Amino acid sequence: MKKQLVRHTRDYFQRIYNQVPDAIFLSPGRINIIGEHVDYNDGFVLPAAINKYVCFALRKTNNDTISFHAKDINESYSLSIHDNLAPVETMWVNYLLGVLDELKRRNKKVSGFQMAFSSTVPMGSGLSSSAAVECGLAFALNTLFDLGLSRQEIALIGQQAEHRFAGVKCGIMDQFASVFGKKNKVIKLDCTTLDYSYYDAHLGDYSLLLLDSCVKHTHLTSGYNDRRNEVEVGLKMIQSQFPEVHTFRHCSLEMIENLKTELGDIIYKRCLFVVKEIARVGQAIAALQAKDYPLLGQTMTETHWGLSKEYEVSCPEIDFLVETMVQHEGVLGSRMMGGGFGGCSI
Incomplete structure (x- = not known):
């Protein structure tokens, strides 16, 4: 090729x-x-x-x-x-x-x-x-x-x-x-x-498979920039209450929950996803090093539903692919990949 x-x-x-x-x-x-x-x-x-x-x-x-x-x-x-x-x-x-x-x-x-x-x-x-x-x-x-x-x-x-x-x-x-x-x-x-x-990146008997949703995204029309603006607003609001927070990696779930009312529903969900996802990357790396592939797959699936329900960048076609694939024996996990609003699941 x-x-x-x-x-x-x-x-x-x-x-x-x-x-x-x-x-x-x-x-x-x-x-x-x-x-x-x-x-x-x-x-x-x-x-x-x-x-x-x-x-x-x-x-x-x-x-x-x-x-x-x-x-x-x-x-x-x-x-x-x-x-x-x-x-x-x-x-x-x-x-x-x-x-x-x-x-x-x-x-x-x-x-x-x-x-x-x-x-x-x-x-x-x-x-x-x-x-x-x-x-x-x-x-x-x-x-x-x-x-x-x-x-x-x-x-x-x-x-x-x-x-x-x-x-x-x-x-x-x-x-x-x-x-x-x-x-x-x-x-x-x-x-x-x-x-x-x-x-x-060796995954033992497992492989990474991409499934094309056939929904073509463009970041300009997808709301990508909107999500970025939303989390920037959220971080500033968090920093106003917790000055020790320099970036989202310094932010805890407890801080997000304490500010849930002030953040409002949308900003709350966006910030909640980011803090969870930063933690999930560490969990995935530990799983990869330990060759704990079921845990890696579980972490990927958790990411997908965070992207779908909290960050709201998935689409019905991708949700269908993920939900269907994880029901198959031998599939350890699945998630949307990329900026969202279409593209592939992995």
């Missing part, structure tokens, strides 16, 4: 530009075993890169023009390296323009280039196709133009591109997992300090 993707992308580049690309790059999508919607709440997450990729073919040119071709949808976009960059109506272009804008902000200079890309990461499925696009282009340009960026800087460039040009105030998990992922490893990432460590 990977070789076929590379071959098709290279062939498409040659057909579009009548030239051979200088280089080919692969950028992986990601899954997240547990730790949903806590990457922007100073929590911990447990993602892993997967064997679904965005493939980039690039070639330097001797002019000032940058050209993008999206093979899968047969669309193209061109600009000059001297253009003032701003978001456009075509969303896939914004992920790329956002990366170029971040490079400009860091005084990293690129000249004209041609690029074509194709993907096996399904769009809108919760596998972080946007992060794979952003980080893949940043990584490719860093290599092609010798920009001297670290892997962490590439991940942060991808995140800021999504903030400024796609309008989604995402956390750092998706970009970090795409850049730092290793084969057969999961990453425990501290989303505050960006400290990270790897754990073996």
Whole structure:
């Protein structure tokens, strides 16, 4: 599958530009075993890169023009390296323009280039196709133009591109997992300090299976930013009563319960989920290290119903998949994965 993707992308580049690309790059999508919607709440997450990729073919040119071709949808976009960059109506272009804008902000200079890309990461499925696009282009340009960026800087460039040009105030998990992922490893990432460590992803006789709900989400229309605003309001209210709370990881369930009336029903439920989910990540890592796979599965299922009932980012189709799957013998747990409102269950 990977070789076929590379071959098709290279062939498409040659057909579009009548030239051979200088280089080919692969950028992986990601899954997240547990730790949903806590990457922007100073929590911990447990993602892993997967064997679904965005493939980039690039070639330097001797002019000032940058050209993008999206093979899968047969669309193209061109600009000059001297253009003032701003978001456009075509969303896939914004992920790329956002990366170029971040490079400009860091005084990293690129000249004209041609690029074509194709993907096996399904769009809108919760596998972080946007992060794979952003980080893949940043990584490719860093290599092609010798920009001297670290892997962490590439991940942060991808995140800021999504903030400024796609309008989604995402956390750092998706970009970090795409850049730092290793084969057969999961990453425990501290989303505050960006400290990270790897754990073996071998699950004995068990496997991770993704089920596509066939409901395609877009974070912009899904309420993703609304949830982020709600928890920011909630944290400020908690801090006004408990000054020792700097982030949600310093917050206890008792604090949330004591402020239930003041928070109001919606903010209360959002904050309750975040505090519980941060604790569940620690439980899941302990279960993984102890090879206690039933406990890992149970923790995942608890996360799902928290996402569905407290954070309210699931949908009937995903709830159906989870509820149906956990009734099958041999299935240890299931949950919604990704930003929500569609996509996959795991």
